Amino acid sequence: xxxxxxxxxxxxxxxxxxxxxxxxxxxxxxGAMWLAGAAERAWGAxxxxxxxxxxxxxxxxxxxxxxxKRVIYLHMAGAPSQHELFDYKPDLLKLNGKxxxxxxxxxxxxxxxxxxxxxxxxxxxxxQYGQSGAWLSDRLPxxxxxxxxxxxxxxxxxxxxxxxxxxxxxxxxxxxxxSPSIGSWATxxxxxENQNLPGFIVLTSGGRNPDAGKSVWGSGxxxxxxxxxQCRSEGEPVLYLDDPEGITRGIRRRSLDTLDRLNQKIAGxxxxxxxxxxxxQYEMAYRMQMHATDAFELKQENEATHQLYGxxxxxxxxxxxxxxxxxxxxxxxxxIQLFHWGWDSHGSAxxxxxxxxxxxxxxxxxxxxxxxxxxxxxxxxxxxTLVVWGGEFGRTPMQENRGGVDxxxxxxxxxxxxxxxxxxxxxxxxxxxxxETDPIGYEAITNxxxxxxxxxxxxxxxxFDHEKLTYPSQGAFQRLTNITKPGSKVVTGVLA
Amino acid sequence: MAAHSPDLAExxxxxxxxxxxxxxxxxxxxxxxxLHDASTADYQNEPGESIKLAETPQAAALVxxxxxxxxxxxxxxx
Numbered sequence: 161x162x163x164x165x166x167x168x169x170x171x172x173x174x175x176x177x178x179x180x181x182x183x184x185x186x187x188x189x190x191g192a193m194w195l196a197g198a199a200e201r202a203w204g205a206x207x208x209x210x211x212x213x214x215x216x217x218x219x220x221x222x223x224x225x226x227x228x229k230r231v232i233y234l235h236m237a238g239a240p241s242q243h244e245l246f247d248y249k250p251d252l253l254k255l256n257g258k259x260x261x262x263x264x265x266x267x268x269x270x271x272x273x274x275x276x277x278x279x280x281x282x283x284x285x286x287x288q289y290g291q292s293g294a295w296l297s298d299r300l301p302x303x304x305x306x307x308x309x310x311x312x313x314x315x316x317x318x319x320x321x322x323x324x325x326x327x328x329x330x331x332x333x334x335x336x337x338x339s340p341s342i343g344s345w346a347t348x349x350x351x352x353e354n355q356n357l358p359g360f361i362v363l364t365s366g367g368r369n370p371d372a373g374k375s376v377w378g379s380g381x382x383x384x385x386x387x388x389x390q391c392r393s394e395g396e397p398v399l400y401l402d403d404p405e406g407i408t409r410g411i412r413r414r415s416l417d418t419l420d421r422l423n424q425k426i427a428g429x430x431x432x433x434x435x436x437x438x439x440x441q442y443e444m445a446y447r448m449q450m451h452a453t454d455a456f457e458l459k460q461e462n463e464a465t466h467q468l469y470g471x472x473x474x475x476x477x478x479x480x481x482x483x484x485x486x487x488x489x490x491x492x493x494x495x496i497q498l499f500h501w502g503w504d505s506h507g508s509a510x511x512x513x514x515x516x517x518x519x520x521x522x523x524x525x526x527x528x529x530x531x532x533x534x535x536x537x538x539x540x541x542x543x544x545t546l547v548v549w550g551g552e553f554g555r556t557p558m559q560e561n562r563g564g565v566d567x568x569x570x571x572x573x574x575x576x577x578x579x580x581x582x583x584x585x586x587x588x589x590x591x592x593x594x595x596e597t598d599p600i601g602y603e604a605i606t607n608x609x610x611x612x613x614x615x616x617x618x619x620x621x622x623x624f625d626h627e628k629l630t631y632p633s634q635g636a637f638q639r640l641t642n643i644t645k646p647g648s649k650v651v652t653g654v655l656a
Numbered sequence: 657m658a659a660h661s662p663d664l665a666e667x668x669x670x671x672x673x674x675x676x677x678x679x680x681x682x683x684x685x686x687x688x689x690x691l692h693d694a695s696t697a698d699y700q701n702e703p704g705e706s707i708k709l710a711e712t713p714q715a716a717a718l719v720x721x722x723x724x725x726x727x728x729x730x731x732x733x734x
């Protein structure tokens with residue numbers, strides 16, 4: 161037999177060894193330990209989903225019939241300006257350069273605007289596209305070809321006007337730290353279709369992590385196994401995944417076997433489900449060594465695909481991350497979260513200004529997000545993949561005048577009163593625009609959608625009643641839509 | 657660990673004590689000794705890998721067992 165065949169057989173045997181080894185070990189003590197802790201622990205307690213702590217990401221059925229089997233969330237950190245992208249306001253154009261009327265300033269709290277700012281009309285031209293007649297600025301030429309697959313929500317609103325708390329609210333349902341992110345709820349509720357990769361993967365681009373930090377993909381009070389795993393689109397997909405020099409896969413396997421046995425004893429003594437989960441995670445890391453490298457190998461894609469997305473091999477880029485997102489979706493990853501940084505168009509620096517950096521951001525996302533939708537559709541994945549795009553709040557129709565001084569750069573301040581997101585696939589009605597803002601795009605007025613309404617809708621699409629997917633913490637059954645903020649409702653108008 | 661005692665089991669138990677502040681049970685000692693013995697044999701068969709970790713196969717095995725000890729749940733969770 162050729163040496164490479166032997167090595168390959170050895171590899172395959174080692175791969176099978178994990179599953180057989182794990183299943184065989186499952187009966188030793190784990191069942192008893194689980195029962196012992198069940199009453200106190202939230203695994204299996206009443207009102208909570210029944211999960212096996214040794215296999216917490218096993219695929220699970222939702223409580224209702226949901227169209228979305230997976231989610232790809234594209235978060236534009238910094239808050240992209242709806243006035244320069246989707247929410248066309250001819251009335252604002254007419255007010256361009258005029259002093260802001262008093263009634264728009266009374267009772268309002270701004271992040272940076274002081275005194276009386278000037279109104280700022282849309283900085284780019286708008287046209288209508290597709291059969292749906294969707295309004296789109298000239299900054300997104302590629303996206304114009306897929307508007308008929310998209311549902312725009314123009315009436316989003318929030319109560320947070322700073323990035324950190326606002327991002328936390330969007331992704332965890334509260335502006336404070338400590339709650340699970342949407343991806344954690346999704347993997348808690350649905351598990352994952354692929355046991356060789358994390359169920360919740362995070363990819364960032366734009367040079368920085370979001371302001372709210374890693375808590376936006378944290379697991380909060382849910383078991384920590386449901387947290388997002390940040391992977392990289394350049395270099396090793398996951399840091400420290402590869403074995404160090406001098407430790408071969410076979411040697412690692414034996415060391416892991418010992419570790420598993422020793423940790424199981426420890427789990428038996430402590431009764432801590434987290435220990436059991438740690439064993440599962442080490443095993444997953446072992447399997448990931450083979451599978452993650454494969455999933456992240458963009459070279460496997462043909463040239464046409466790279467052109468479609470506009471990928472930049474070897475660099476960290478939103479385009480690379482979108483292509484990765486499609487590959488991960490194909491492989492059964494349940495929740496794929498992308499963050500692209502740099503949308504905070506205050507106009508205090510060229511890098512973010514509407515008349516400079518903003519166009520770069522648009523260019524960075526236009527082609528890849530279009531490609532993602534086209535690619536998913538062509539592969540038959542769009543119908544059960546929910547894609548969401550948006551920021552954490554909107555921007556003001558007034559020009560920002562930081563420190564009351566005129567700036568060479570053009571920008572807008574934060575505006576929680578109105579912002580636009582779009583959704584596609586996964587049971588969302590395509591080719592519509594839902595909700596409206598006032599004539600200057602300052603406040604959402606018709607069919608308003610709060611962040612929690614969005615959460616309720618996303619959960620519905622995944623097959624969950626947002627009031628029934630709960631987890632005990634601090635003496636109450638908590639949920640993504642936040643029990644301290646009752647009244648969230650599913651936006652039935654965007655359901656197909 | 658190597659400096660602590662000439663006896664292998666004692667060395668490994670000392671390592672566990674350092675990492676977890678707990679005494680190693682007899683089962684844990686025997687598990688770790690088995691791991692060390694098996695790994696020594698592995699490293700003797702793969703001198704190319706062994707030298708990346710330490711001078712001798714026994715020392716390389718000790719590095720591996722130390723790595724395993726540091727990854728124990730009781731070493732990571734206090």
